[in-house]
Amino acid sequence: MFQLKNLNIHGSKAELASLPEGKLLINTINAHSYNTARKDGLFAEALTNGDVLIPDGVSIVKACRWIKAKSQPKERIAGWDLFEFEMNKLEECGVKNVSRSPQFTVMFMGSSQKVLDLIVKRAAKVYPHLKVVTYSPPYKPEFSEEDNKAIIDAINAADPDLLWIGMTAPKQEKWTFSHWDELNIHCHVGTIGAVFDFFAGTVERAPVWWQRHGLEWLYRLLKEPKRMWRRYIIGNALFLFNVIFRERW
Numbered sequence: 001m002f003q004l005k006n007l008n009i010h011g012s013k014a015e016l017a018s019l020p021e022g023k024l025l026i027n028t029i030n031a032h033s034y035n036t037a038r039k040d041g042l043f044a045e046a047l048t049n050g051d052v053l054i055p056d057g058v059s060i061v062k063a064c065r066w067i068k069a070k071s072q073p074k075e076r077i078a079g080w081d082l083f084e085f086e087m088n089k090l091e092e093c094g095v096k097n098v099s100r101s102p103q104f105t106v107m108f109m110g111s112s113q114k115v116l117d118l119i120v121k122r123a124a125k126v127y128p129h130l131k132v133v134t135y136s137p138p139y140k141p142e143f144s145e146e147d148n149k150a151i152i153d154a155i156n157a158a159d160p161d162l163l164w165i166g167m168t169a170p171k172q173e174k175w176t177f178s179h180w181d182e183l184n185i186h187c188h189v190g191t192i193g194a195v196f197d198f199f200a201g202t203v204e205r206a207p208v209w210w211q212r213h214g215l216e217w218l219y220r221l222l223k224e225p226k227r228m229w230r231r232y233i234i235g236n237a238l239f240l241f242n243v244i245f246r247e248r249w
Helices: 014-018 031-037 041-049 058-066 079-096 113-126 145-158 171-178 193-200 208-212 216-223 225-248
Strands: 024-029 052-055 104-110 130-135 162-166 188-191
Touching: 014 079, 024 031, 024 041, 024 079, 024 171, 031 041, 031 058, 031 225, 041 171, 052 058, 058 225, 079 104, 079 130, 079 162, 079 188, 079 193, 104 113, 104 145, 104 193, 113 130, 113 193, 130 145, 162 171, 162 193, 171 188, 208 216, 216 225
Parallel strands: 024 052, 024 188, 104 130, 104 162, 162 188
Antiparallel strands: none
16 A cells, blocks of 8 residues: 555755666655555556655655654655756756767657747756757557657657656656666656746746745645646645544554
């Protein structure tokens, strides 16, 4: 059974610097993904067996303390925090090796072509020493074998130094975990769907004050109540119920 108290969860933003080099699958967990994983076996397996799991939610951090979980993360590590850390780290490598050919490559797999084009445009300004490659998969609930092969071939052909997967949870985690052995790559891989839109500018992220006070979820709810009410109002209540009655006791 999927239980928060038994998960290996990363401790802090500072510890991101200690992640080993090479092929590494990095997923995130928050209240919504926790609730989903309790009902979705493959998603639970992906979160449990990935290489790194970061606490993308203050609720996760507080719940781990309250239930005396095996892992005791010190702070929330948002998907955006992971994104900035990895991108800045690779950009610094690009600056130090400016004569390197080819350039360090970052691949964004997921989202629409419109969003990916905006990502390429912004990345050229923010991370000028990185080469950006993109791939927009078909917009459908389930990929065919041909779809999967095309995605895998595109990733392997790009041979990126950093790979971001953005297809929303749990699809992105399940796809990456299921095809992990087919990806002949050597880099960190992060499943960070919402960050694609944040970086592209198509979705506004909560101001810093809301982030610092653990209220980014409330900001998103106020901005998009029709789309987010079920996830945050019902979902947060379900998370609290699960923590109290299925984790605590």
